Amino acid sequence: MKLLESMQIYLRVAEQGSFTAAADGLGLSRASVSSAIQQLESLLGTRLLHRTTRSVQMTQDGQVFYERCQDLLADMDELQNLFREDISELHGRLRVDMPLPIARDVVIPRLPEFLRQHPGLEVELSSTDRFVDVVREGFDCVLRVGTLEDSSLIARPLGYYRMVSCASTEYLAEHGTPKSLDDLVEHRLVHYVLTLGSRPAGFEYVDPERPEEELSLPMRGAVTVNNTEAYLEACIAGLGIIQVPEAGVHPYLQSGELEEILPEYRPAPMPVSLLYANRRHLPKRVQVFMAWMAEIMKPRLIDSPG
DSSP: OOOOHHHHHHHHHHHOOOHHHEEEEEEOOOHHHHHHHHHHHHHHHOOOEEEOOOEEEOOHHHHHHHHHHHHHHHHHHHHTTTTTOOOGGGGGEEEEEEOOHHHHIEEEHHHHHHHHTTTTTTEEEEESSSOOOOTTTTTTTEESOOOSSSSSSSSEEEEEEEEEEEEHHHHHHHHHHOOOOGGGGGGOOOOOOTTTTTTOOOOOOOHHHTTTTEEEEOOSSSSSEESHHHHHHHHTTTOOOOEEHHHHHHHHHHTTTTTEOOOGGGOOOEEEEEOOOOOOOOOHHHHHHHHHHHHHHHHHHHHOOO
């Protein structure tokens, strides 16, 4: 039996949790299905399924193989339709990662319209402050905010987030509104770090007289957090000053719940990029999704850091 056929059989068995149900659905004998799975396991040198008298479940290796099979079969389907113009016929899974605020405020509200245009696609959306391993964890693309580290990944720049420093009205009523950098000695910063225990950056800013330099002023703070949700909530609760993309706090600034401070000393704009693995043929479904992401992100971004 050909490898492609065995992969299709494996997907059906894994999804239905039954050799018999998979055989019935594929119009094959149970013995043929069982033989195909055994051949796959022998070829791969690992057990893909746990078999009991009552159920069939994927092993850890089986789960990894299942996900890669989905991607490979989707790529095969795409190759067969490579020269067709109708992109509404896209099929397969998209696995993407992005910061939680972008997923919540930008992508998920618009995702229904994207899926209506491409009903054959399935989206797996990860939103975490942890930097996922794009290649090892099988992500098609990830959205990153901030300066990119040296990487083997390909970056597609989307623009820049305008940054602001802000605090809650309650905090400013209690501690006063800083009018200069010197006033910050009397204030507290909510510290944000990716890994608790690492050194916070301090109050970051660009001096208008030296716009080419990005500067940092150490500040004390009573709270350190490692995710963006807690960062914003700590500010709203009156625990100190935060520095965030203006687009993410615009509703709070409009309502008066938060106020911008020291607008003449804003942090440098942060680049926003889509990253993806270096592949000779980037699947059409990934190209289409990234083009859509660029479109829906554009209203929130500025074109240059200047």
